[in-house]
Amino acid sequence: MTGPSMENMTWHDWFKPFARLGYGARGVVYLMLAFFIASAALTTGSGGDSKDAVRFITQSTASAVLTPLLIISLAGYCLWRIVQAVFDTDDHGFDPAGLAVRAGLLGSAATYGFLLTYTFSIWWGGLFSSGDSSGDGFARTAASFIGAGPVSLILSSIFAIVGGAHIWKAINRKYRDHIQASQQLLGWIDMAAIGGLSARGIVFLVIAFLLFQHGLAGEEGRASLADALDFIAGLPFGAWLLGATGAGFFLFSIYSFAEAIWRRINVENA
Incomplete structure (x- = not known):
């Protein structure tokens, strides 16, 4: 069975592989994060964060190919999250629970949009200079805003909700509603999804706790993934x-790589 001809192709046909690339990009970033965190655990140090994973990719010997691919993939993931939230492709609806999920999708788009901008700033700065100062400058500016007291309290509640939603999604296996794979494959995906979503949810809850502390104290501190990992390492x-x-x-x-392959990209519902 052949696919649609060039004349009959719509933006849906082009967008699906673009979105799948996005899930793959998320998988690459978290694979690098896992490497950094495991190395830190073995040396009793602290972990890195998503910027460290991006920096590793952008400064590797294959960065000329990997970095533009990562930028394109992250853009695909952000756009897919926006399409999911705005057009409700997964039928979450307009009740409070559905709106919360859709808000979480927009939050995910914003988070990976930040990472996309950071990645682009490093890549663009690297084209014209030998350092990564542009990326660090952007990160510092964003961190100073995120660390503002009132904003910390707002972000704390958002991270708490998203973290709890991750754990709820893992316990109830809600991700299965959007995976199109055989029962045998679903068994393997369950192991990755439950463990991965739970770990990510717990880290989000730690970030929420740290942001809450900053907000109560009115401090202009910040609570990044690296800060959360430092907190865990100190326990x-x-x-x-x-x-x-x-x-x-x-x-x-x-789990992200599995979504890149078997996730239903039902953009035609938009």
Whole structure:
């Protein structure tokens, strides 16, 4: 059975592989994060964050190919999240729960839009200079805004909701509603999805807690992924907990790759 001819192709046909690239990009970022966190656990240090993963990719020997591909893939993921939220392709509806999920999708688009901008700033700066100062300058500007006291309290509630939603999604296996794969494959995807979503949800809850502390104190601090990993590393048995977080992020990367292959990209519902 052949696909649609060039004359009959719509933007839906072009957008689907674009969105799948986005899930793949998320998988690559979390695979790098898992590597950094596991290394930190073995050396009793702190983990990196998504910017470290991007910096690793953009400064690797294959960066001339990997970085533009990562930029395009992250753009695809952001646009797909926006399409999901605005056009409700997964039928979440307009009740409070559905609106919360759709708001979370927009939050995901914003988060990866930030990462996309950071990646582009490093790549663009690298074309004309030997350093990555443009990327760091952008990160510092955004961090100073995110760390403002009132904004910290708002972001704390958002991260808490999204973190809880991740854990709820893992426990109830709601991700299965959007995966088109055989029962045998779903069993393997379950292991990656439950572990990965739970780990990501817990880290989001830690970020929410740190942001809440900053907000109550009226501080202009920040709470990034790296800060959350530092907090975990400082707990009793921190190295073991950090290692478990790295394993969870590895599972999330596998889940992301599975979504890139088997996720229903029902953009035709838009």
